[in-house]
Amino acid sequence: MADNDTRAVMGRPEDYTVDGLLPHLALAEGPSRGAVRVFSGESQLQRYRRTFGGQLMAQALVAAGRTVEGSSSDRLVHSVHTTFLAGGDDARPVDLLVEPLADGRSFSVRRVRVEQDGALLATLQLSFQAASEGMEHADPMPDVPGPEGVPDVASALAGVPEPYAVVTLLHGPIELRHVEGNLYSGAPQPNPSQSVWLKAREALPDDPLVHAAYLLYASDYSILEPALRAHGIAWSDPRLRQASLDHAMWFHRAGRADEWVLHSLHSPSGSGGRGLGMGRMYAADGRLLASVAQEGMLRLKT
16 A cells, blocks of 8 residues: 655655656666566655655566566557555665566566565556557547646646645656646645646656656556545645555557656546546547556545
8 A cells, every 4th residue: 555644744854856767767686586587776755755656666667578578669568457555665775576477479467566675565467568450449638728728836836835745746757737727735626537737857768668657657646636626625635644555557559758648537436435546648649548547545534
């Protein structure tokens, strides 16, 4: 369970910095354990002092991809299924244990255990597919204002003191522009849907695995926001307790994470102290790149 207590008093001082993501994807490989290949990577510092689920997923994808022949060119990731089990320490590295489950003519499947100091933080199952022809269709991209006409988070939060996770949002690896306004300060108008433009803040190498890892990382930023927006709840609400439970992402078409991507989001249900978020990622030219789903614990402490 990737937990996140939103109370600012639990966070770091405002003068800490958030690293770019690329250095954290430069994984070191250690001795194998039989058929299991072992990688390690550094964690990103976070305001709330816990590992970010998006970082763990991105690192797991890169680790798994490095064990798949041709995964950076021909055999690309098409699905990632994650179960979060425990929060980790963002000042400590993580280990990624990659187990090969299948290598067929078209598909390769890997299971990844994400561990820290022997504790299991998350498990993932990832599938990669060789390029293939087939039937094509896709939902059209919603008609929303383009990113140029939507304020970035820095502009939207100008003059607002102590916004939630301020450093990560303003200086982290992903730039976010909320079409309907952000949820970092002030209660939003109740609505179970929203759209967010996003892209990497830096130019990325021409490696499909890196771009997929960035999109997977970015998908964890806003996926539960429609479940909060449905009830007019902001991230800054001191009553809020949130934890990611599980996350799934299906990659339909290759895209670049250093170009604008529209994340169209909707929450079809909230019940039992949990909220479900579903998203679709579109390239700016309208191509449907990926579909996303996450269920998380969302509770208001009384």
